[in-house]
Amino acid sequence: MPQNTPKAIRGTQDIFGPEAEAFAFVVETFERVRRLYRFRRAEMPVFEKTEVFSRAIGETTDVVSKEMYSFEDRGGDSLTLRPEFTAGIARAFLTNGWQQHAPLKLATHGPLFRYERPQKGRYRQFHQIDAEIIGAAEPQADVELLAMADQLLKELGIEGVTLHLNTLGDADSRENWRAALIEYFGGVKGDLSEDSQDRLEKNPLRILDSKDRRDQQFVADAPKIDDFLTDEALGFFDSVTSGLDAAGVNWKRAESLVRGLDYYRHTAFEFIPDEGSAAADTLGAQSTVLGGGRYDGLMESLGGPATPAVGWAAGIERLAMLVEDRGEPLADVIVVVEDDARMSDAISALGKLRGSGMSADLFAAGSTRKRFDKAVKSGARSIVAFDVRDGEPTHRIKADESDTPRLEALLR
């Protein structure tokens, strides 16, 4: 390997071949399904003022201080490569007057950037598909969004993945629950893992999904959000679950599923591989395939009017890992030049084939003797070979009987 060649940045990847096909399949399927649900396509810049993300996400977290790609541009503004879609979409919604379209169903996909240690299914530049419904306070919006996610996963052929669903309640429910958790875990602080003792200060909800056994023993008896839900919050959650049942979406209550950021309200969800499933095995520790929730508090943190919204995102790389290997498509036709004197005829034929909608490639390099062999070996559906025999131009078509007349006609 050339030692003088610059290496790719850590955590970035070059996707090629069957993996690139799987990646494209995920995106194409998403585009198709989002049309079925009438989500409108949007494109946002990959970078924004740092403020967009720091205000949306909350200044204090590690996330902002350590895990964003931020830099100063020549004008001295702090800019950041987008680490998520939601904040940028919210900014676009507010700055472009998209309120007029509310409730607005939006879909997008593209690269995101997070300064993290790469591991299985986690990269510094990664890609997500994303769907949001902005300006809809009704639980039906949550149902709609989840039904789309469910159908998408089915159409991708991904099995053994279940929707885990929870509610964080409204702002009051959430705050009371949080206080109860702090009190409860504070009481057993000395027996918690070191990490969770820190979490008690920074992010107490996260103790609930700690991987440490020392913490897990206390989780079962921890205060439940259900005991803190207001009637309104409870009613909202009931509407979501009954809507999912009506839509035929299979789900499972996950009381420990939480969101750290304050702007999340009500519904929180993740599609997670079932324990012991092939999907769980494939994804390793990064198990969540698709996740999201309701973020009714976000628009205000960006200086906008209170605007209810709900959305989800899913990592394309992770989905691609779960999609069946599709290989790369074989050529409809390979055109072989067995005598270089026929090059022009071959190029002309190639144009006609492609113009008629057939995928075609030209084999005209290397040993003339081996070109046909290579064409056969490529697995192409048909082969058209141009040669010169006894001073006369000839061609030969190797194809199914059904294809041969069409090719003959086209080459005439």
Added chain:
RNA sequence: GCGAUCGUAGCUCAGUUGGUUAGAGCGCCGGUUUGUGGUACCGGAGGUCGGGGGUUCGAGACCCCUCGAUCGCCCCA
């Protein structure tokens, strides 16, 4: 930021307790089978064994450092 495992041809890997000019398969290039064909055979190109230092008469193998990859922890918007 922390930890574990791993870096030998384009790819997948061998390389015995440290011992001559570092190997195989696949792929690539060329040539035979005077050719209608995914075959077989022959030949060829391609490696400062990730990099640096050390131990030794001698290091791809052992030690240290460094870089990178993979997986996990933290974090997860």
